[in-house]
Structure formats: C-alpha cells, structure tokens
Amino acid sequence: MPADTSFTQMLADYRQRVELALEARLPAVDIEPARLHEAMRYAVLNGGKRIRAVLVYATGKALDANLEHLDAPACAMELIHAYSLVHDDLPAMDDDDLRRGQPTCHKAFDEATAILTGDALQTQAFHLLAHELPVDIDASRRLEMLETLSLASGSRGMAGGQAMDLAAVGHHLDLTELENMHIHKTGALIRASIKVGALAAPSVDRSLLKKLDHYANCIGLAFQIKDDILDVEGDTHTLGKQKGADLARDKPTYTSLMGLAPAKQRAQELHEEALASLSTLGASAEALRGISEFIVRRSH
C-alpha cells in the first residue's frame, strides 16, 4: 500500500523534524538553573506522539506554508501539551507515576521541580511565538497565533477542561457534559494546532479556516474517544501507562457511558465527518486525511 507507506514516512519525517526543533530550542542543561532545565528537557523529549506538531506541519503544508515557518508554532504546541501533562500527572491532580513508560516528571525529579517545569514550559511556548517567528510572517498574523494559543490553553480552553475533568471524578456526567469537557481539555489545543499552522501560510482564506476548524473538532473528539477505547482494550506495555487507569479512578469515559461498540462507531463517524470537511481540498490535504485515519486506528 504505497499511500500508507508515504503517510508513515510523512509522520516519521515531521516527528523527527519537531524532535530536532525542540531539542535545539529547550534550554541546555549547563545553563542555570540546571536541574530545572534538565527537567524541562526530560518532560518534553520523551518520545511523545507529537500529534499537535504533525497537525501544524500538515496544515501549513496543505496551504503552501514554508516548513521553516512552522517549526516555532509546532514546538509551541508541543511545549504547551508537555506542560499540561507534567501538571496533570502531579499527586494533587491525576497522581500518575508513569508517562510513556517512564517515571513522570515529579517522580524522576520532585514535585516542586515538576510544578516549575510545567510553568516554564508554558512560558517558553509563548516566548517562541513572540520571539522567533520569521519577520516575513506579518506581525499581526504572529499576534493572532499568540492569541489563538493563549485562548486555547487558558481557563476557557485546556486548563478549564482539566478543571472540568477533576470536578467530574466520582460524579455522573452525561454524554454532552463529557463532550464539553473534552472539547476544552484536548480539543482546544488540537484546533489551535491547525489554526496556527494555517496562519503561517502565505494567504489564509477565512472560509477554509472554518472548514479546517470543523475537521479539527472532529479529530479532536475522535482522538479522545479512541483514548477511552484504548484504556479498555489497550495493553499496558504498549500504552506506556496503566490500562484501565481511568476506569479504576471512576472517571467518566465514552466507553463507560456509551459502551465499547457504540464508542467505536462514533469514532468512525467522526473520522468520516473530518474527511468530508476536507472535500474542497485536493491532494495537498492528503496528510490531514491520513492523520484522521491514524487517530482512529492507532494502538497507543
């Protein structure tokens, strides 16, 4: 299947690209405070899936953006994501010991360092966008990227979603409430990844932005549903975290509310809706189509 092969290659290329870009941008461990910088690198350079970075690159390329213009936005999205994981894993939050098969940041270092690591990673995400975007991206576009990222990560975006998630433990949520929580917790950053990728392109058609945003909404929800499916069906070794962890914690999930088979059906429907919203785009959006498929097919 040549299409699959080229998608797999694209994924590997973008991942490698963002790994190198992150590696180059994170503060070196010989700069003081060394332990904080070591923890920042540990929390980020840990073999994540880099879905958000891949979305930035794939969206930008679909709209003819220069790859070099996408590095800072791709890194910014991954830094925000990494900060959120470090804080979510803390004892006062989800209290997780493992992340991608390795000790979580507060286990490998200590709680105080993990709190500061998340704080400093968030700051660095904004610094990259403010400081580093090439001048041939218009300053007002760069401000719009910063606005997009900050709106998506704050109390009305990702951080708000985590607050909703914590408030939901031990409570009954219906599907609408569960969806609302995920739209904030993971969906907002996925939408922002696609928008900042598009904003780095030479020209941005606002009606196309709307379609891309719908695509983003669909894959964001599909991503979360698939996560819940993997929590039930996945293998602890492959997942890099305890299978059934959410269930054990009495967290509401799609699978617990809908059942496993309907959850799989919903993920498939969202995948198809995502593809439909790309219908006016040609071959340049092939990578975005592949990502949607990848999200619902992945095994971890």
Add this chain to the structure above:
Amino acid sequence: MPADTSFTQMLADYRQRVELALEARLPAVDIEPARLHEAMRYAVLNGGKRIRAVLVYATGKALDANLEHLDAPACAMELIHAYSLVHDDLPAMDDDDLRRGQPTCHKAFDEATAILTGDALQTQAFHLLAHELPVDIDASRRLEMLETLSLASGSRGMAGGQAMDLAAVGHHLDLTELENMHIHKTGALIRASIKVGALAAPSVDRSLLKKLDHYANCIGLAFQIKDDILDVEGDTHTLGKQKGADLARDKPTYTSLMGLAPAKQRAQELHEEALASLSTLGASAEALRGISEFIVRRSH
C-alpha cells in the same frame, strides 16, 4: 508635605485603576468552570501592593503614553505575579498558609485548583497582551512586549529564580549567589514592568530604555532587601504573613548574610543609584522617584 501627598494619591489612583482593570478582565464566576474562575479572582483580587502595575503606569506616563494603552500591560504583569505567588505557596514549594492575611489559594480551594489557577493566570497574561492591546500600538511593539514578558517569567527569569530559591534552602549562599537568585526571582518581572510600560509609549529612545533598566535593577534589588528586613523587623499582622518565616525555613536572606544595619545601608544606596539613573528625566519621572523611595520606606 505636598510632594508626598501627591505621590500617595498617584499610588492610590494607579492601584484603583488596575483593580478595576483586573476585575473587568478576569473571567466571571458564572462562566464554566466556575470554581476555577472563582479561584482565579480570589488569587488576584486580594489587595496586593500592585507595585508592578504601578511601575507600568508610572513608566508609561513618564514617556507620554496613553493611560488606556497601559491597562493591558499592567494587568498582564499583575497576573504573572499572582500566578507565581499561588504556585510558590503550594505545599511542595514554600508551603504557606497565609498570603496578605488570607488563606492561600490551595487552602481556600484545594491543591489541584491552585495549580490550575496559576496555570490559567499565566495564560491569561499572555492572552491580554496578544488580544487586547489597541491597534494604535504597532504590532511589532506588541510582539516586543510579549517577548519581554515571556523572557522575564520563564526558566531564565522568574521561574528560574524560584528554582534557584528552592535549591538554596539549607545551603550556604554567598551574597553574589543570593543576588543572582533575586535578580531572576523578582528582579526580572520588575524590569519587564518598566520595559512594557516604556514600549506602550509613542516613541521609545533605546538609550533611555537602558537607563530605565538600570533604575529597574536597583529598585528590584532594593525591594528584595527590604523584604528581608521586614521579615526580621516587621509585624506579622501588618505583613499578612508570619514574621521570621524565611529565617525559620533556613532560607538565605540579605539580613542573615550581611546583618541588619548593612542591609539597610545597601537598600539606601540602591535607592540613590536608582534616582541617579533617572537624572536626565525631568518632572515626568517624579512618580518613578517616589516608587523607589516607597520601596525602601514601606512597612509591609
């Protein structure tokens, strides 16, 4: 003393201005997630000294900036400062129960909410600068404000200083190391307050920016030395926190390293150096001179 009276009035006016500006910008408690928004308001609207906001206003006015242009930068500085206090007070960090005479955020709410509150306040600071600055401030100036704030708050600024502070507990620091810690922990944000205020002005002379930065360095250090003096001499009720708290925690302080009288002498010298660096500015810088004096004379 008419000069003192007008300074006191200016301080009260700027404080009131930033209180109203913050109140208007913080998310309302009837917006979900309500508890997070309540905690964000609790952590910010608590009668802080608002030194950073006052510095933004006073610097901007000294350079003929429009007061309306200074609201978002002033609020951004206070949001970053408030986020840092919420996280610094956490059990894994300084483990403080009182802040300005009230229960700290994690005591009034809970630890998870306090972590998210700090996170979301940081994000909102960047959002204000990206989203809200009037279009008659040039976009590249607005980006420079965002760059300034992000550099000052991250691992090579405020967050790095907190990491150095934590690493110093129980260790011997010499004066140079103590000063380096404070230059990062509190000095970076004070310098940034003055720079973003200047960047909101119609024109910015880079050589004047350098002088203002030296002023900022001096008052930043003086502020910290005075804090250490108050930790020894202050009254728990007036301070709103336990007197001798730093000493009890075996934290290095100026007073423990230098002795009380030499610490007071150094604060006075820094005050005089701050005034000297404003010598080319006329009456428009009177407020900045008053702030320097206020910092070394304050009783809490």
